[in-house]
Amino acid sequence: MNPKLTQKIASLVLGSAVVITLSALVFIIFYILYHGLPLVSLEFLTNPIREMGKSGGIFPTIVSTCLLAIISIFIAAPLGIGTAVFLTEYTRENVITKIIRFTTDCLAGIPSIIFGLFGFVFFVIYLGLGWSILSGSLTLAFMMLPTIIRTSEEAIRAVPKSYQEVTYGLGGSKWQSITQIILPKAMPGILTGIILSVGRAVSETAALIFTAGISLHTPVSIFSSGRSMAVHFYTIAREGISMPMAFATAAVLIITVLMINIVSYFLMNRFLRRYA
Amino acid sequence: MNEIAEKIIEKFLIMIAFSTVAVLFLITFFIFKEGIPFLAEYGLFDFLSGTIWLPGENNYGILPMIAGSICVTIGALVVGVPLGVGTAIFLVEFTNKRVRNIVKPMIELLAGIPSVVYGFIGIMVLAPWVRVHLGGSGLSIFTASIVLGIMILPTVISITMDSLSALSPAYKEGSIALGATNWQTVVMVLLPAAKSGILAGIILGMGRAIGETMAVIMIAGNALRIPSSIFDSVRTMTSNIALEMGYALGTHRAALFANAVILFVFIMVLNSIAIIITKKRHK
Numbered sequence: 001m002n003p004k005l006t007q008k009i010a011s012l013v014l015g016s017a018v019v020i021t022l023s024a025l026v027f028i029i030f031y032i033l034y035h036g037l038p039l040v041s042l043e044f045l046t047n048p049i050r051e052m053g054k055s056g057g058i059f060p061t062i063v064s065t066c067l068l069a070i071i072s073i074f075i076a077a078p079l080g081i082g083t084a085v086f087l088t089e090y091t092r093e094n095v096i097t098k099i100i101r102f103t104t105d106c107l108a109g110i111p112s113i114i115f116g117l118f119g120f121v122f123f124v125i126y127l128g129l130g131w132s133i134l135s136g137s138l139t140l141a142f143m144m145l146p147t148i149i150r151t152s153e154e155a156i157r158a159v160p161k162s163y164q165e166v167t168y169g170l171g172g173s174k175w176q177s178i179t180q181i182i183l184p185k186a187m188p189g190i191l192t193g194i195i196l197s198v199g200r201a202v203s204e205t206a207a208l209i210f211t212a213g214i215s216l217h218t219p220v221s222i223f224s225s226g227r228s229m230a231v232h233f234y235t236i237a238r239e240g241i242s243m244p245m246a247f248a249t250a251a252v253l254i255i256t257v258l259m260i261n262i263v264s265y266f267l268m269n270r271f272l273r274r275y276a
Numbered sequence: 277m278n279e280i281a282e283k284i285i286e287k288f289l290i291m292i293a294f295s296t297v298a299v300l301f302l303i304t305f306f307i308f309k310e311g312i313p314f315l316a317e318y319g320l321f322d323f324l325s326g327t328i329w330l331p332g333e334n335n336y337g338i339l340p341m342i343a344g345s346i347c348v349t350i351g352a353l354v355v356g357v358p359l360g361v362g363t364a365i366f367l368v369e370f371t372n373k374r375v376r377n378i379v380k381p382m383i384e385l386l387a388g389i390p391s392v393v394y395g396f397i398g399i400m401v402l403a404p405w406v407r408v409h410l411g412g413s414g415l416s417i418f419t420a421s422i423v424l425g426i427m428i429l430p431t432v433i434s435i436t437m438d439s440l441s442a443l444s445p446a447y448k449e450g451s452i453a454l455g456a457t458n459w460q461t462v463v464m465v466l467l468p469a470a471k472s473g474i475l476a477g478i479i480l481g482m483g484r485a486i487g488e489t490m491a492v493i494m495i496a497g498n499a500l501r502i503p504s505s506i507f508d509s510v511r512t513m514t515s516n517i518a519l520e521m522g523y524a525l526g527t528h529r530a531a532l533f534a535n536a537v538i539l540f541v542f543i544m545v546l547n548s549i550a551i552i553i554t555k556k557r558h559k
Binding site for chain 2 (some may be wrong): 003004006007010011013014015017018020021022024025028031032078079082083085086087090096099100102103104105106107109110111112113114115116117118120121122126142145146149173174175196199202203204205206209210230233234237238246250253254257258260261265
């Protein structure tokens, strides 16, 4: 066949792959927002769950989701950033870094249901924390580690070495150069990873059902059980409790995820423009 | 004084850096601790080859679930790989940076959509369509494959794009200079050069598909038998665990953990292959 013609056909076929991929995204977002957004009201966001989710609002699930996201970040961020600092500043490539990188990659590939089962036996039963916000947050923190490590490592590596050399030249120590120069400069990049991890906490279901539980009440402490928004959505959608409520909850979930992605996109862009 | 502080900080950071190692160890240890005693007692072969799962009658065969997981995973690859690799090739080789900068964040957004939402779209839109036009209940391997295929797109696309853009521009320039078209360059030069990276992306996509739980529970129908057609309903290993864990006790619970051990081994093998392929490339 004529190569010019093949080229035309190929770009048409490949272009349609892009169109299909993007239409899937656009369809999902518009379908959910079109059916769900009109049902979202201030009452829906601030009322307790009534009749197992048939009526009322989703206030308890918003509180649970926020608590889960905040606490898991507080656990995962120091560990993840610390690991990234070690990998970039304190060691050369050797067996230890190979092991750490391999386990990080492995951890990233473990499905959330396995994390959920682990959280259930380890935090809920073995450590006796029960179905609680704390058990859920610890499980989430473990899941977030790989993302935070990778993005922090990239961010730290993007900071020019000369910045650090200046600190040494002024008589600063290694730790001073890290805390006062490198980490502040790398912060937008590190934050991107943290915000993406918040997204993971918001959309996670399988790992939370067996760790944070499915209580309908607003959690009063980190030791109370509480269903996250995604878990609540799963329950009412799968058991067919109320389709309008399911659509409204899905709309809130999608808007949250959209905002998280937009913020992380702009942060990352600003960061890359500065150094790349 | 400062010297000592620096030393302490360094030791502390080493400890932190081993947190992922500790986490992976804890997960492996506790999943195996709960599952292995059951496997030893029931017999690994009986567990893997048994076709009947009836916890009430002490029958724990997971062959239907293994078949289910494999079917939806293959289905997801059939849908997701051509779409994903095609999209990646178009974005890297057939378009400019402006278009890429708009499309890439949208693909990342696709990865951010919760799996329960994918499952919900499957129930509300896809399954009814399949029911009307292709027959059956609509909750089937076919439906699950389409939804999972879309869910693995971000993984396949981003890794394929990375491995294509990592190629030295000399490859492309040489081929174009010889008078080849863009497409000829892609097929004859770039794809062969990037094939290990693309393969790693496909394997990671496989891992995602086999590990996906919530979306599959919602759209695959969860029937406990070995499927004979793509319009049959299936239960995957992940669905089995998530569906029954809520009320399982005693031996039943141990059997679910044994199921998790098998799933864990599947995933670790896939992950390791993908990691080794990528490492080889970087050398």
